[in-house]
Amino acid sequence: MILEAVMLQVKQGMEKEYEEAFREASKIISSMKGYISHELQRCMEVKGKYLLLVKWESLEDHTVGFRHSKEYQDWKTQLHHFYDPFPTVEHFENAHL
Template sequence: MILEAVMLQVKEGMESKYEEAFREASKIISSMNGYISHELQRCMEVKGKYLLLVQWETLEDHTVGFRNSNEYQEWKKQLHHFYDPFPIVEHFSRVML
């Protein structure tokens, strides 16, 4: 299992619309092969800052399967216009419980 971690900065004043769009887009990611779970956390100190955590069975399930899919194009369409700057996606593997 791998963990995708993404720090997101949503454009000022668009937070509510983003959260609504994310709820809808969650249907897309959760239908993908290799998907395990995801969560979106809102930062308490910085307005518009979010942390997205997605668990995948393998790195390729995200980087190849999801990113090369038609579903990813729809995910981008629904969410990417909210971000400024565009986020950096990182992947992690568990070391300890």
């Protein structure tokens, strides 16, 4: 299992609209092969800042399966116009310590 982590900054004044769009777009990501779970956390200190955490069975399920799919194009259309700046996506694995 890998964890996709993304710090998102939503354009000022668009937070409510973003959360509604994200709720709808969640149907897309949750239907993808290799998807395990996701959560969107709202920052308490910085307005418009969110943390997206998505668990995938493998890195390729996200980077190839999702990102190269028709569904990803719908995801982009619904969500990417909210972000400024555009976010950096990082992937993490359990360190087994």
